[in-house]
Amino acid sequence: MSAYKYKRYKKKNNYSKELVGYVYIIKLLIPNNICYKVGFTSRNYLDRVKEYSYPYELIGVFEGSAYECYRLEQKIHKDNKYYKHYLTDSKYRFSGYTEIYSCIVGVSLLTSKLKRIV
Numbered sequence: 001m002s003a004y005k006y007k008r009y010k011k012k013n014n015y016s017k018e019l020v021g022y023v024y025i026i027k028l029l030i031p032n033n034i035c036y037k038v039g040f041t042s043r044n045y046l047d048r049v050k051e052y053s054y055p056y057e058l059i060g061v062f063e064g065s066a067y068e069c070y071r072l073e074q075k076i077h078k079d080n081k082y083y084k085h086y087l088t089d090s091k092y093r094f095s096g097y098t099e100i101y102s103c104i105v106g107v108s109l110l111t112s113k114l115k116r117i118v
Contacts, residue, residue, distance in 0.1 A: 019065065019066040020065065021064060021066035021068065022040070022041050022048075022061055022062065022063055022069060023038070023064075023069045023072050023073045024040075024048070024060070024061045025059040025104060026039075026052070026059060028052065029054055030087070031092065032089075033087060036101045037096060038077060040070055040073040052096075054094075059104075083102050084102075085101050087100070
């Protein structure tokens with residue numbers, strides 16, 4: 001992330017390199033769709049995941065500074081852009097539906113510096 005983007009992000013969200021962040025990967029069981037959601041939060045990750053209105057399976061959660069986790073999440077999105085999953089029926093859409101994938105690759109290679117907590 002460029003210095004400009006980080007300053008804008010920090011100002012908007014009041015995050016810093018000292019605050020804890022989480023990157024979570026869940027398998028969502030949406031009717032007629034099985035997909036993977038990658039997300040970032042600086043709140044309790046369980047509270048965030050419970051906000052989704054579909055059954056889910058927690059694949060992994062990684063802990064680090066909010067800055068590190070935000071960067072990791074962006075890298076996962078970039079690396080998996082070819083596996084993007086589109087919900088064709090708008091009634092199944094939810095907050096964050098644009099960040100879902102048919103599969104997730106390369107996660108273990110990206111997370112060697114972060115603490116895996118699940």
